[in-house]
Amino acid sequence: MSFETLVRDITGRARAASARTSELRSDVKDAALLRIADRLEEASAELIAANALDLEASRAGGSGGADGLDGPMLERLALDEPRIAGMAAGVRDVAALADPVGEVTRMWNRPNGLQVGRMRIPLGSVLIIYESRPTVTADAAALCLKSGNATILRGGKEARHSNRAIAEIIRAALREGGVPEDAVQLVPDPAREIVDLLLEREDEIDLVIPRGGEALIRRVSERSRIPVIKHYKGVCHVYLDEHADPKMARDIAINSKCQRVSVCNSAETLLVHTALADTVLPDLVSELRGLGVEVRGCERTRSRCPDTVAASEADWSEEYLSMTLAVRVVDSLDDAIDHIRRYGSDHTESIVTDNVRRAHEFVRRVNSSSVFVNASTRFSDGFELGLGAEIGVSTTKMHWYGPMGIEGLTTQKFIAFGDGTLKE
Numbered sequence: 560m561s562f563e564t565l566v567r568d569i570t571g572r573a574r575a576a577s578a579r580t581s582e583l584r585s586d587v588k589d590a591a592l593l594r595i596a597d598r599l600e601e602a603s604a605e606l607i608a609a610n611a612l613d614l615e616a617s618r619a620g621g622s623g624g625a626d627g628l629d630g631p632m633l634e635r636l637a638l639d640e641p642r643i644a645g646m647a648a649g650v651r652d653v654a655a656l657a658d659p660v661g662e663v664t665r666m667w668n669r670p671n672g673l674q675v676g677r678m679r680i681p682l683g684s685v686l687i688i689y690e691s692r693p694t695v696t697a698d699a700a701a702l703c704l705k706s707g708n709a710t711i712l713r714g715g716k717e718a719r720h721s722n723r724a725i726a727e728i729i730r731a732a733l734r735e736g737g738v739p740e741d742a743v744q745l746v747p748d749p750a751r752e753i754v755d756l757l758l759e760r761e762d763e764i765d766l767v768i769p770r771g772g773e774a775l776i777r778r779v780s781e782r783s784r785i786p787v788i789k790h791y792k793g794v795c796h797v798y799l800d801e802h803a804d805p806k807m808a809r810d811i812a813i814n815s816k817c818q819r820v821s822v823c824n825s826a827e828t829l830l831v832h833t834a835l836a837d838t839v840l841p842d843l844v845s846e847l848r849g850l851g852v853e854v855r856g857c858e859r860t861r862s863r864c865p866d867t868v869a870a871s872e873a874d875w876s877e878e879y880l881s882m883t884l885a886v887r888v889v890d891s892l893d894d895a896i897d898h899i900r901r902y903g904s905d906h907t908e909s910i911v912t913d914n915v916r917r918a919h920e921f922v923r924r925v926n927s928s929s930v931f932v933n934a935s936t937r938f939s940d941g942f943e944l945g946l947g948a949e950i951g952v953s954t955t956k957m958h959w960y961g962p963m964g965i966e967g968l969t970t971q972k973f974i975a976f977g978d979g980t981l982k983e
Contacts, residue, residue: 562748566756569711569744570763573684576741577709581681583738585658591736592654592701596647598728599697603643609724610638610693617717631821631880635691636718646697649948653701656946659966660707663974672980679969681707683765686757687950688713688779690771693721698948699768700729700743706968709742711764713757715771716749723747758783768951768963773878788963790928790954792878793823793906795936798895798921800912801834807933808835808911809843814935815909817850821880823952824907824929824939828875828885830895836863836888844886852882859888875902892917896924903927905954907939928954928961 560568580588599606613636659679666676685708687699696712703710714722726745733740746753758767761784769779773791780787797815799808815826831840836859844854844864854860855870867886874885875898889895899908909931910921918932929939939962941949946964953959959967 562750562753562756565748566753566760569746570684570757570760572741573709573711573744574763576739577681577684577707579739580704580709580742581660581683581707583707585660587736587738588658588705588707589654591733591738592650592704594732594736595697595701595729596650596654598732599643599647599650599725602724602728603640606638606643606721606724606728607640609720610636610718612720613693613718632691632717634821636693636721638693638721642694646694649694649942650697650701652942653705653948653965656705656965658705659969664971671982672977674976676974676976677971678974679966680972682968682970684709684711684763685968686711686713686764686767686785688754688767688769688771688775690715690775691717692770693718693725695770696722696725696745697729699950700726702948702950702963702965702968704733704738704742706965708968709739709744711744711746711757713746713749713754719749754779755782758785761785766968770951786957788951788953788955788957788959788967790823790904790906790952792904793825793952794828794876794878794902794904795824795826795907795939796828796830796895796899796903796909797826797936798830798889798892798899798908798910799832799835799839800892800895800910800914800917800921801832802914802917803832803835803839803911804913805835805839808839809846811909811911811933811935812843813847813850815937816847816852816884817882818935818937820882822937823878823880824936825880826884826909826936827877827879828887828898828902830898831860831886831888832892832895833859833888833890836860840864840886840888847884850882852884855883855885857887860886876904878904892920896921899925899927906952907931907936909934909936928952 662679664677689695730740767785767787769776776789854867855874856867905927907929908927941962941964950963
């Protein structure tokens with residue numbers, strides 16, 4: 560079968576399946592999701608064995624290039640029993656969410672006699688292009704099914720065995736429940752030519768969501784004829800205000816950076832008000848370095864912490880995804896916000912302060928997709944924010960901004976009720 564024929568077949572089946580999934584009752588969708596979660600846990604040993612093949616090939620360079628995958632990519636690729644249990648729990652969380660399909664979000668009366676409203680409907684057919692993380696296979700399938708969509712999953716070659724095993728379990732569970740199995744399809748060949756062909760199928764695919772590195776997302780955005788939800792990178796900031804509690808400042812800075820460094824909501828830049836530069840900053844930098852963080856500081860940081868590395872201009876816009884942190888001393892809240900606007904990526908920012916006015920000003924003026932007060936940037940996540948699992952993060956101000964859950968996979972149509980109402 561040629562690539563063109565394969566793509567026509569996949570997208571045609573997805574479009575047909577989406578017409579059926581859009582009309583599924585909530586109880587049918589929820590039962591299918593709970594069955595998927597059970598089957599994933601029951602197949603834990605099988606999934607770990609498939610994942611071991613991917614890990615072995617990736618370490619040897621068979622999937623990730625001559626030198627193999629690096630540490631953060633391998634960490635994202637790995638499956639173990641706790642991660643599989645977490646994947647199943649995420650599917651159950653989605654099942655427990657309210658069904659957005661058919662929800663009327665607003666109604667109002669018009670002088671012309673019409674009662675007008677807005678109703679949530681599925682997008683239709685969603686293409687997910689992702690790298691490394693096999694857990695995305697289950698997350699994306701669950702969210703798309705709950706929101707009444709069909710999904711086409713194109714995982715990376717480094718996770719081909721893991722993704723195939725997960726997708727087969729999901730499709731079998733759908734068949735058992737009388738749900739169209741083509742509501743979830745995994746592209747069988749990761750060839751780039753297939754991706755290019757999929758990105759041309761604007762009549763059958765309604766939305767593209769790339770999840771991976773900046774190079775992947777830019778390539779998809781440049782080639783797609785279909786709307787793309789994207790974020791190029793996560794340059795997340797923590798700002799320690801002059802009114803910050805020292806212990807809270809320390810805890811949030813360390814958690815934001817060190818809790819899990821390989822993900823896009825990990826802090827990459829720490830901004831510190833000059834009032835804390837001689838008190839909080841030296842001990843905090845010392846502790847970060849003791850935890851293995853390479854600190855790259857501005858001149859004012861290095862004057863207090865001489866063992867740090869000199870930061871370059873490029874460091875302020877860098878997404879490290881590693882134990883590296885850029886640190887800058889700023890003179891005011893205005894300076895912190897100016898820095899975020901200049902170097903940020905519209906992902907996640909957090910202020911640590913005991914001053915309510917400063918907190919509200921930061922929230923109002925910083926227009927990143929997630930803005931926190933006195934909380935770690937690591938909470939910028941669909942699950943943590945109550946969305947169930949997450950299909951991705953949008954830093955494009957289209958119909959959704961920030962972590963995307965099931966509501967982000969719907970759109971709204973206008974509805975209107977009349978009583979023989981005629982236009983005069």
